[in-house]
Amino acid sequence: MKKKSSLSHLFEYAGKFKYLTILSWILSGLSALVALLPYIYIWKIIKEVMDVAPNFNQAQNLAHYGWMAVIFSILSMLIYVGALMCSHIGAFRIAANIRSRAMHHIVTLPLGFIDEFGSGKLRKIVNESSGATETYLAHQLPDRAGAIATPIGMVILLFLFDWKLGLLSLIPVILAFLIMMTMTGKQMKQKMKEYQDSLERMSNEAVEYVRGIPVVKTFGQSVFSFKKFKNSIDNYSKWVIAYTKDLRKPMLFYTTAINAVFAVLIAAALIMTQNGVTDTFLINILFYIIFTPIISVTLTKIMFSSENAMIVEDALGRIDSVMTIKPMENTSLSILPKNNSIDLNNVSFKYKNSHTYALKNISIQIESEKKVALVGPSGGGKTTLANIIARFWDVTNGEVKIGGVNVKDISKEDLMNTVSFVFQDSKLLKTSVFENVRMAKPNATRKEVINALKAAQCSDIISKLPKGIDTVIGTKGVYLSGGEQQRIAIARVMLKNAPILILDEATAFADPDNEYKVQAAFNELSKGKTVVMIAHRLSTIVDADKIFVLKDGSILESGTHKNLLQHNGMYAHMWEEYKNSVDWTVKKGVCQYA
């Protein structure tokens, strides 16, 4: 039932290649049937030899039979090659369709989702999961078709020759089949699941363990502090041993039964020939002795093919986890913002996997070209609010307007041309600095890119890079600090020159020079624009037109720096603390250098 569903699931991506995949099964089954024919010819050779014995020179058809065996072997192989060609074309097309459909879907998703999911994980799902279906479709399924066709052909042949012997040779096969069923039955499936779960837990703990190595080293602890990892290994080994032990007996009986066809046949032959041997009987039993080894090979093939089906099911599940995420809502309207103001009317927002609201009834009006700052304790909702304005997420309730137009009614392109953002973990691509900056405006000239880099205070970065702006980021020996990466990202936004800016100030800088330059770049970038800044160092926002203090998803207070100090609320308290920490840093600096 499950296998069928994952197959129909795969076919949803197949289009007309579905027929090619089905053709591959038919050809593979046919190839398996043709592969039985050489056995008949080999048996015919033995029969003729026995018929004419001891006058072997009377045998006339030996060469003919021999050639027929060869021809059918080759024919079977050729049909199989044809089957594999069809199955591979189908498999690659289906994998390509999964990738392309997943990618098309991903671009319709809210940007916040991609951020939250992690681009690495997304890449892994799209690439590896679609890859996992390839082996299944290209090899496993056609092989299974062959593995099913062989016993059917065999049963027909076995009964055609001597139904009594045919029936006898089937007894161990049926026994083996029954044992195999117990091995893949419900109870075993449960065991298999527990085993898989413990394997997964162990891998997760291993990742945690590797992540924690710096902590262990720093604090001089022993690896035994990773009790959870050790427990997960113990647990895993417990399951493996239990699972193996449970399989020991059935596997023993299965292997014995599947290889016992000879024993049954020979015992039967001995009983049947108690009253003398007839030539026909002897020749027929020879046929069975030539033929029956295929049984064990085929059954074993069927047994192992179910393993791969589980991997495919899992891969399709992962792809589904992406495909079932709802795309961004888009109306057919495409209205241009009238100006560069931002309005939030009664906005509430809840993350999908969260019980509480990250933003609660927020109403904010920001006029064109005003600079506002968002401050407050960590987890207060600053990032969420900034993301909502850039439409990384759609609001749960209320509305966000840009230039008087609901963001949902602005086309994606127009919105991106109106709003730019610089977040802390600015992502640079593995390409040249020039290309990284030009991404924002593909038709920009080299001069424009250089000017943007200059305005973003990147001159010192460029001069130290081996090939200047043509240096490829991420290549050996090219290292850019977080602040430097952020400055290049600022240059990118500078080049785009969108009228509304969302900035997330970096929390920590490696050195004061970098801090100064990023600040200068921000100032240059902000000129003449509407700016929403998530501020961590309060000194940068004393001149802001308005400051919003966010706590637990609500605006606690708002006003200018001066107003808020007079109000003597949370902001005044934060300012006091900030001043103390700065004093402390300065004093510490003095001490160090004294």
Ligand code: ADP
């Ligand atoms: P701030 O930027 O002020 O530190 P955030 O906007 O990051 O605050 O977070 C606001 C609230 O939303 C916090 O309670 C946080 O735990 C929650 N939150 C943030 N991101 C997610 C997410 N991707 N999924 C679920 N909850 C989230």
